[in-house]
Amino acid sequence: MPEVTLVESINLALARALEDDPNVIVLGEDVGINGGVFRATAGLQQRFGAERVIDTPLSELLISGLCVGMAAQGLRPVGEIQFMGFLYPCIDQLANHASRLRNRTQGRLSCPMVLRTPCGAGIRAPEHHSESTEAMLAQIPGLRVVVPSSPERAYGLLLAAIRDPDPVVFLEPTRLYRAVKGQVADSGEALPLDVAFVLREGRDVTLVSWGATLKETLMAAEELAADGIDAEVIDLATLKPYDERTLLASVAKTGRCVVVHEAARTGGFGAEIAALIAERGLTSLLAPIARVTGYDTVIPLHRLEQYYMPSVGRIVAAARRICQFG
Template structure:
């Protein structure tokens, strides 16, 4: 067992999937010879050959569309979109075809494909390289949306996504691709989809987040404990769709307060869905309004303003303190 970064854990999961299942095929721009823009597929072309690790033209709609066709005929394609900001040409294929194939054929066909994309800000990238538009996919029936927050979860959740019989959008927070290392066993063990992970226990407030923002959320939980004596329970959503609302609700029923954190723009962000679920199912348990800490409703700025755009641990701490003012 070695200590790996998240991008190394992704690469290891892809290699494991290719090795254990001859139907798994990787495709995307520059994923073969160059090993991907973040090197998540480095070395896989030499190991598994060009038939299974395929470079494609710069054509996101074609990448997704070919993957749907492969999946319908029994393969398990894992396609990569270089950055989430380039995924929009592929939306029609994912929304109109991948998500509907099982329903359209009354169960005769399924679509066991994974669409991988690095997403999120924080790396001083140019325009269209820092989007966090996961709510677009979470809105569509028939698509799973999975977002890991650590190397261990990246490995286990990606294997689960590849083995799933239906389409999965797997979004990898590139800001933490190399920011943390964990011991990851290459044992082929998948983590369960559709479940939240409780990262730390607390009795005063529930903090809910996913992806790279778990870094700031955990930092905020530590600061609240040290400075205010507030013990926060931190939940990693992991799978946005289908949402494990029961785990979040059970936590809020214990703590009475909830702060939701995401780096996507505020309006229509997935945090609003979680807040609505809590209003419907846990209203009598809430001691304070649910608070969202998000990015503003603006285009992701270029690098000089990026730190003003991204939610910070101090913003989360301030939000929690506001919720604690309610009796």
């Protein structure tokens, strides 16, 4: 089984979807001739033709609007937005049209579209190229939000997103594109959406994260193990709708929870997880819920970028602090 990077697994999944389903269309800025800004679509236009891998004008509103129109007429478009900071013009189409189409037509139409975009900091890029605003998207009813954290999960979850009958925003952690490798069989097998993955079992504290910060979270779990603290690590993977059952079962076992995400703290998705546990898992808790997050500021330029993002040290310190309770 070949080892591939996360961006290569995205390419594999897109090629598989294009090959298996003639209704799948890939579109976006520079996705065809150039193969995308991160080369996630490299070679696809040469293989499947310019009518199925389409270079669009530089307009995110156009890309998202085309996806809605195509999906309403039975196609399965996969649009690419080059960076998450460029996603904001798409909110009109996502919130007012894509997410509402099934409800608006009383089930007569659905909107099987995927909007892919790199997200997060860590590659020394400018601020608009380093956003993590997934909580904003999770607030839109009718929209799925998926964030893979490994090549294996990127491949399976992207295939599931493309095959889903409703709209999905697929957020790809930029700094993991070429930083991790995994064994990915190009089998066409999808992974389930709306399911969290337990990456490491433990009994003392639950560490919950998604996307790029899973890397630091897993490293923190290893460091905690050296201190005799047994951490369970959960990859949420699908943020909307998220896997409440797995989270609550883990906290019932450990009695403690640390939520880790790169997005700003206030209004971040970690607050939603904390609220769930407070509402439905309060009697399991032995300590306050902790959050390790980005800061309430614009993403700094590269000299301060590493200070902004959750570090192994910050995660370990939070876990140690709450393990002193109970």
